[in-house]
Amino acid sequence: MRWILSSGVVLVLAACNGGGGDGAGTQGDAALPSGACCGATCRESTEATCVGQFVPGATCAEGVCPAGDQGACCTTDGTCGLAEGAVCLARGSDFQGVGTACTAGRCFTPEVGACCSPLGECMVGNEQRCFLADFTYQGPGTVCDPNPCPARDVGACCADNGGCQLLDRPRCRGRFQSGLTCEPNPCAPPPDAGRPPVDAMVDAARDAATDATPADATPADAAADAVARDAAPVDAAPPVVDAAPPMPDAAPPRVDAAIMDAQP
DSSP: OEEEOTTSOEEEOOOOOOTTTTSHHHHHHHHSOEEEEESSSEEEEETTTOSSEEEETOOGGGTOSOOTTEEEEEOTTSOEEEEEHHHHHHTTOEEEEETOOOOTTOSOOOOEEEEEOTTSOEEEEEHHHHHHTTOEEEEETOOSSSOOSOOOOEEEEEOTTSOEEEEEGGGOOSEEEETOOSSSOOSOOOGGGGSOOHHHHHHHHHHHHHHTSOTTOOHHHHHHHHHHHHHOOOOOOOOOOOOOOOOOOOOOOOOOHHHHHHOO
């Protein structure tokens, strides 16, 4: 556009393309990372033009915007996903609130490193994950190749009841058998494992007493017999033996032999 002023000066104005055209502004916006913009509805845009919660690198077709009672749910390793509050907490994760989306930086990403098991095995995880698995955290940035976990003497640990656990020697509180596994179980059962328990023996004796009741006895008769047995007195002591028997009668008087001879 050219304007001629009253002084004869020619003023030339160049037309500039606005943001809605195909000029450099639009090209600059296109160069920015896109994602899903969660507002009243979901639309794809850049973070600069998003009015709502921006989820980078996502599309609306992926369902990244919360619906209903959903919200951002952060796991212990920093992963973010959508879930309802009760479901998120039941997983042991951290619920960020209803309506929250998995925006950049929503969940804390802990540093990871090598974790050593009591048996010398290695896995990569964060410190909390190592602790929950009963592993020992080796520090952020450590790796499992080469294996930083010290080799340990591992074997079957036998309990007194014959149970078996695969443990290292320091943690075994029973009889340790180095190099053996629990399949098959190398632990001998306790000596009395084959004997019936006391309760079973008592039940068997009670059943035998019940079987001794006459077949034609009524329940009332059986109950009366049980009461009679319980009420029966303890046998009295045996009767006292009578005193020593009386002495035999004295010998008859001796008849004089001479008188006997004098009788006719």
